Amino acid sequence: MSDLPSIFGSTVATFAVVYSTATMVFVYTVARQHFPQHLVDGVEKYGRKLVNFAFPYSQITFPEFTDAYMRRSEAFTAIQNYLSEKSSASANRLKADALKDSRSLVLSMDYNEEIADEFDGIKVWWTSNRNIPRSMQISLYPAVDEKYYKLTFHNRHKKHIIESYLPKVMEDGKAIGQVNRLRKLYSNNPSKHWNGFNPKWSHVAFEHPASFDTLAMAAKRKDEIINDLNAFKEGKEDYERIGKPWKRGYLLSGPPGTGKSTMIAAMANYLQYDVYDLELTTIKDNTELRRLLIDTSSKSILVIEDIDCSLDIMNERESKKRKIKEDDDLDPISKEVKKETEETTESKVTLSGVLNCIDGLWSSCGGERIIVFTTNYPEKLDQALIRRGRMDKYIEMSYCCFEAFKVLAKNYLKIDSHLLFAEIGELLGKTNMTPADVAENLIPVFRDENVETRMNRLIEALKAAKEGEGEGEGASRPKEKRKRGCNIRINKREKRNIR
Numbered sequence: 001m002s003d004l005p006s007i008f009g010s011t012v013a014t015f016a017v018v019y020s021t022a023t024m025v026f027v028y029t030v031a032r033q034h035f036p037q038h039l040v041d042g043v044e045k046y047g048r049k050l051v052n053f054a055f056p057y058s059q060i061t062f063p064e065f066t067d068a069y070m071r072r073s074e075a076f077t078a079i080q081n082y083l084s085e086k087s088s089a090s091a092n093r094l095k096a097d098a099l100k101d102s103r104s105l106v107l108s109m110d111y112n113e114e115i116a117d118e119f120d121g122i123k124v125w126w127t128s129n130r131n132i133p134r135s136m137q138i139s140l141y142p143a144v145d146e147k148y149y150k151l152t153f154h155n156r157h158k159k160h161i162i163e164s165y166l167p168k169v170m171e172d173g174k175a176i177g178q179v180n181r182l183r184k185l186y187s188n189n190p191s192k193h194w195n196g197f198n199p200k201w202s203h204v205a206f207e208h209p210a211s212f213d214t215l216a217m218a219a220k221r222k223d224e225i226i227n228d229l230n231a232f233k234e235g236k237e238d239y240e241r242i243g244k245p246w247k248r249g250y251l252l253s254g255p256p257g258t259g260k261s262t263m264i265a266a267m268a269n270y271l272q273y274d275v276y277d278l279e280l281t282t283i284k285d286n287t288e289l290r291r292l293l294i295d296t297s298s299k300s301i302l303v304i305e306d307i308d309c310s311l312d313i314m315n316e317r318e319s320k321k322r323k324i325k326e327d328d329d330l331d332p333i334s335k336e337v338k339k340e341t342e343e344t345t346e347s348k349v350t351l352s353g354v355l356n357c358i359d360g361l362w363s364s365c366g367g368e369r370i371i372v373f374t375t376n377y378p379e380k381l382d383q384a385l386i387r388r389g390r391m392d393k394y395i396e397m398s399y400c401c402f403e404a405f406k407v408l409a410k411n412y413l414k415i416d417s418h419l420l421f422a423e424i425g426e427l428l429g430k431t432n433m434t435p436a437d438v439a440e441n442l443i444p445v446f447r448d449e450n451v452e453t454r455m456n457r458l459i460e461a462l463k464a465a466k467e468g469e470g471e472g473e474g475a476s477r478p479k480e481k482r483k484r485g486c487n488i489r490i491n492k493r494e495k496r497n498i499r
């Protein structure tokens, strides 16, 4: 029985335990009737020693449900994830479960299977089992099997198992669950609908296919962003050491169709994070904003798109001045009506409210969060928003360069090179066209449309855009805004502020 619990070992042990326990119960019952209390206590103490001698192993049970409301125990789920990898290698009979919020099947050992695990040279055994409900109680919840995992280990390792092994199992299990889980895209509900049944955020599965492989941009800039994300993800200890909340702010700017939203999706997929898409216009005031932000989880990206036009918060001071002047021109009744309309329809979220919430939230509610603001007009942004330490990285996305086109050609045409590439490259160097417009021309108009036709369509579109720009009329992009050569650039401020 030294290195034991296989099912057979357990059976022998169980027999030994049952036998010694039965003997003890008999002796104890007789002793209680005929002998004084101190002798009875002695019998009990030695009885326990005898049982321990016959089976010097401790067992911990982890039931699936924590309470009568059938809430799934976090520990059970973590163990299931932890054991899923080990059981698929060593257990003979496996069970496949489609866990809630998991995107793949989780394989776990079937009932009465046992697998051994080793930790710091200590052997432990996990078994899976279930209690079949026998009671006929009337309950709101249907009777279901109570599954449980049982961990068996030698008594002498109890402390180490409880203090070191089990926390490791929980941590590893949660990490596996994190990778397997179905990620979510949350959007905030209008506050008038918030109540016990309607939460602040609704969610759908986040299934955006964008990745850094399919994102059209220069490889060097792509690597730079990926390295930045890696440094953030692996930087927990660094952030702790310097006493900074574990968060990072990105500001994505660029004309419509340059890939800002696609970049956010690629980031979320790369980091395996959830996405919270915060619509500022539906939020009544700063208090509501704070309540929403506090209700977000870690390992997430909070996105505020088009920050410059979500609300008139950028030029708060300016708009206040304008409003006072406008109000002065109105008669008292119109003033009252205007005030009422504004009170019911206008959001009172302010820039300082957004900033305070963001800083306050990240500092107080756990870590591993990224916040991304997007804008088409970076020049409109208030300095307070983009000050050092608030927005850590500024990424300017701009029109399609040749390198970005090659990525799109690979995605859409499945080619790495072609004779027409040279002409396209030359035209892209002289014309402003967004990756979205380039992609649009590369999509087949009908099934099996050939590659040349699609590239020729792009060439025509580029020529037309160039002519448009030249004439000034109908020009797709203003000349002074041209940024060619690469669709991602870092400006001087970023170079200064960002590591």
Ligand SMILES: Nc1ncnc2c1ncn2[C@@H]1O[C@H](COP(=O)(O)OP(=O)(O)OP(=O)(O)O)[C@@H](O)[C@H]1O
Binding pocket: 214, 215, 216, 217, 254, 255, 256, 257, 258, 259, 260, 261, 262, 263, 376, 434, 435, 436, 437, 439
């Ligand atoms: N850099 C890019 N790489 C790959 N695809 C892109 C890129 N930019 C744009 N696209 C394509 O164009 C579509 C629109 O892009 P996206 O929504 O990301 O632009 P945006 O910058 O967020 O625009 P807006 O400012 O209007 O929100 C995407 O669905 C994608 O197919």
Ligand SMILES: [Mg+2]
Binding pocket: 260, 261, 262, 305
């Ligand atoms: Mg967008």
